[in-house]
Amino acid sequence: MEADEDTADIKSTLKNQDLSFLQSNVAVLLSEYGWYLVFLCIGIYVVLQHLLKKRPRQEQSGTSGDPDPVSVVRRQEAMEAARKKMQEELDAKAALFLEKQRELDEEKSKQKIDKWESMKEGKSFKGNSKISQNSDEASSSTVLKPKSDKKTLRNDGYSPLSGGAGGSCAWRPGRRGPSAGG
Structure with a gap:
């Protein structure tokens, strides 16, 4: 009974309250x-x-419903034609490349044959571009030159600091890191 009275009191208080607390x-x-x-x-x-x-x-990009079958067939035919055209171009390029490779191989084989024939004849193996030298000319070209002293070398324009005019050594700065010591 008390529970019924409590709920009745709560209902009556809720009915009597205005909305001022909400505001x-x-x-x-x-x-x-x-x-x-x-x-x-x-x-x-x-x-x-x-x-x-x-x-x-x-919604615009994905048209509503199924696309028109005729347009799909046209699009596929156009793609097939483009693929066929690209394949033909690729085949033509490949044929040209193979032809160039054959020509290069033939030229190399001709050079090898010419080289072999010139070696059989006793000529230089570098081909017919060089004429064989007489033994007199060959012996004169192998004569040793006398060594000259250092003064004449310096007078000829050689400078060790210039880096040019012969000599393979050049000055380079040392390492920048700490010295390796032990």
């Missing part, structure tokens, strides 16, 4: 979190607008 709570919420709520509403609005703009694009 005060809303006023407190707005005063504390008003700017956050404004920015949240603006953000939701922007996101919804973005999504609504995106939706028609998706």
Whole structure:
């Protein structure tokens, strides 16, 4: 019985209350979190607008229902024709490449044959471009030159610091790291 009386009291108090407490709570919420709520509403609005703009694009790109069978057949025929054209171009390029390779192989084999024949005849193996020298000319070219002293070398324009005019050595700076010691 007391439970029935308690529920009756709660119902009567709820019926008698006005909405003033609700107004005060809303006023407190707005005063504390008003700017956050404004920015949240603006953000939701922007996101919804973005999504609504995106939706028609998706519907246009994916046409409603099945595409027209005639257009699908045309598109496939066009793709097949383009593939066939590209394959023909590739075959033509491959044929030209093979022809060039054959010509190069034939030229190399001719050079090898010429080289072999010139070696049989006792000529230079570098081909017919060089004429064989007489033994007198060959012996005169092998005569040793006398060594000259260092003064004449320096007078000939040689400078060890210039890096040029003969000599393979050049000055290079040392390593930049710490010295390796023990």
